[in-house]
Amino acid sequence: MRVNNHPEDDAPPIVVEGLVNRFGDFTVHEGLDLTVRRGEILGVVGGSGSGKSVLMRSIIGLQRPTAGRIDVLGRTITEVDLDQGIGVRRRWGVLFQGGALFSTLTVGENVEVPLKKFYPELDPKLRREIARYKVILTGLADSAVAKYPSELSGGMKKRAGLARALALDPELLFLDEPTAGLDPIGAAKFDRLTRELKETLGLTVFLITHDLDTLYEICDRVAVIADKKIIAVGTIPELIATKHPWIESYFNGPRGRAAHASHDRNQIGGDQAAWQTEVDG
Ligand SMILES: Nc1ncnc2c1ncn2[C@@H]1O[C@H](COP(=O)(O)OP(=O)(O)OP(=O)(O)O)[C@@H](O)[C@H]1O
Numbered sequence: 416m417r418v419n420n421h422p423e424d425d426a427p428p429i430v431v432e433g434l435v436n437r438f439g440d441f442t443v444h445e446g447l448d449l450t451v452r453r454g455e456i457l458g459v460v461g462g463s464g465s466g467k468s469v470l471m472r473s474i475i476g477l478q479r480p481t482a483g484r485i486d487v488l489g490r491t492i493t494e495v496d497l498d499q500g501i502g503v504r505r506r507w508g509v510l511f512q513g514g515a516l517f518s519t520l521t522v523g524e525n526v527e528v529p530l531k532k533f534y535p536e537l538d539p540k541l542r543r544e545i546a547r548y549k550v551i552l553t554g555l556a557d558s559a560v561a562k563y564p565s566e567l568s569g570g571m572k573k574r575a576g577l578a579r580a581l582a583l584d585p586e587l588l589f590l591d592e593p594t595a596g597l598d599p600i601g602a603a604k605f606d607r608l609t610r611e612l613k614e615t616l617g618l619t620v621f622l623i624t625h626d627l628d629t630l631y632e633i634c635d636r637v638a639v640i641a642d643k644k645i646i647a648v649g650t651i652p653e654l655i656a657t658k659h660p661w662i663e664s665y666f667n668g669p670r671g672r673a674a675h676a677s678h679d680r681n682q683i684g685g686d687q688a689a690w691q692t693e694v695d696g
Pocket residue numbers: 438443461462463464465466467468469470512
């Protein structure tokens with residue numbers, strides 16, 4: 416577990432209040448509120464184009480909101496200029512939708528990018544060694560370190576992206592659609608890896624997903640974006656009890672019911688699944 420070096424650590428790691436995001440006349444968020452609790456995996460769901468990625472980009476300071484306040488790890492992100500090299504940026508890691516590895520760099524070099532940027536004084540040999548360790552931490556083989564993204568499967572790319580997100584030993588991990596494009600077995604393995612890393616490294620995870628299995632298997636709570644706001648946050652049974660039409664059709668539709676049934680089966684057969692190793696994508 417992490418040593419508590421930061422006095423603000425008792426506060427929730429992410430607090431969003433009254434967020435407004437507009438692009439011209441088009442309003443994505445209108446008075447959105449959300450609190451993420453320390454140590455949880457918060458799933459974020461909503462229809463395509465509902466503003467999940469824009470919310471994440473606002474929280475990490477890549478998207479300056481039209482109005483509202485966002486506090487991350489005790490700093491008011493909406494008031495600071497993130498280009499000014501403030502320490503808070505070192506304290507989160509991000510896996511963007513689509514992975515976004517640098518194609519001309521090897522996996523190891525990709526993981527070294529944030530280390531170079533935030534710790535330029537680091538000895539290159541040590542930096543390489545840290546990068547290698549992060550790659551192995553995500554379940555990739557040692558040999559993957561020297562490979563280029565084009566030589567990797569979809570699942571391996573996701574792991575490499577995760578290794579880069581973990582490069583700076585973050586407290587907060589942002590994952591945008593991490594299992595999109597993976598086959599169900601690869602997706603389940605990635606889910607398990609996320610949960611294990613969260614528990615071992617003491618992370619708080621903001622996880623955008625369409626994957627109902629991910630929501631059932633690893634999320635502590637789920638936040639639903641609709642009508643430009645977070646309309647509900649809670650465990651899946653709590654959400655279903657709200658009787659909101661979008662939530663009901665999402666979780667009680669055929670895919671939702673299948674994910675629920677599979678979750679119940681896994682609860683019974685969980686020990687049998689535990690032997691499965693985490694080698695490939
Ligand atoms: N930089 C931008 N300029 C103009 N419009 C934008 C910009 N970024 C996002 N949008 C619009 O904001 C809306 C929300 O986009 P966002 O990417 O957050 O959706 P999303 O919920 O992540 O969807 P998906 O599930 O498809 O990834 C979309 O209509 C999108 O076209």
